[in-house]
Amino acid sequence: MAQLNLNDIERIMLSRGDEQYSGEPVSHMMHAMQTAALALQAGSSNSLILASLLHDIGHFLIDLSGTPSERGINDQHEYRAAHALKSCLPKSVTEPIRLHVKAKRCLVCDPQYFAQLSEDSKRSLQLQGGTMNSAERAVFEQEEFHQAALELRRFDDLAKDPSFETQSWESYWALAEKLRIA
Numbered sequence: 001m002a003q004l005n006l007n008d009i010e011r012i013m014l015s016r017g018d019e020q021y022s023g024e025p026v027s028h029m030m031h032a033m034q035t036a037a038l039a040l041q042a043g044s045s046n047s048l049i050l051a052s053l054l055h056d057i058g059h060f061l062i063d064l065s066g067t068p069s070e071r072g073i074n075d076q077h078e079y080r081a082a083h084a085l086k087s088c089l090p091k092s093v094t095e096p097i098r099l100h101v102k103a104k105r106c107l108v109c110d111p112q113y114f115a116q117l118s119e120d121s122k123r124s125l126q127l128q129g130g131t132m133n134s135a136e137r138a139v140f141e142q143e144e145f146h147q148a149a150l151e152l153r154r155f156d157d158l159a160k161d162p163s164f165e166t167q168s169w170e171s172y173w174a175l176a177e178k179l180r181i182a
């Protein structure tokens with residue numbers, strides 16, 4: 001699978017952003033920018049704000065239409081994204097993205113967390129491996145960026161609100177130029 005440069009990333013986000021976020025009342029772009037806005041509001045690092053903005057770009061890196069989880073397909077978007085971004089952005093951006101699905105599998109150990117997930121998130125959870133067992137959790141907690149991934153996941157879950165207004169794309173995307181490694 002191809003590596004992306006910053007121009008490719010921005011082009012994909014701007015050209016595909018109007019598509020509806022599967023099973024949710026917001027577009028992909030609204031979801032991306034709301035996730036970044038929540039990270040900014042929480043005082044997160046620039047890396048985590050940018051990771052939040054780009055965390056779901058992997059959904060655009062495979063040719064699947066509609067809501068894949070409804071058809072029993074795990075699109076593995078977290079791995080696709082982390083791989084595609086790693087030649088131009090640092091690990092502090094790509095690792096929270098790679099781990100954000102594992103973060104969900106860790107957080108669902110708390111029944112209250114599970115209860116507030118959207119229907120699509122609950123359905124995709126099963127395809128993604130379900131709730132982590134204690135051995136999987138111990139491995140996850142050894143990951144350098146697991147805390148950042150857990151934070152990203154909390155922003156992600158709240159970023160599905162059609163009435164939530166954010167700053168412009170440019171204001172978040174400016175962080176990519178600051179953080180780029182190539």
Ligand SMILES: [Fe+2]
Nearest residue numbers: 031055056156
């Ligand atoms: Fe997301």
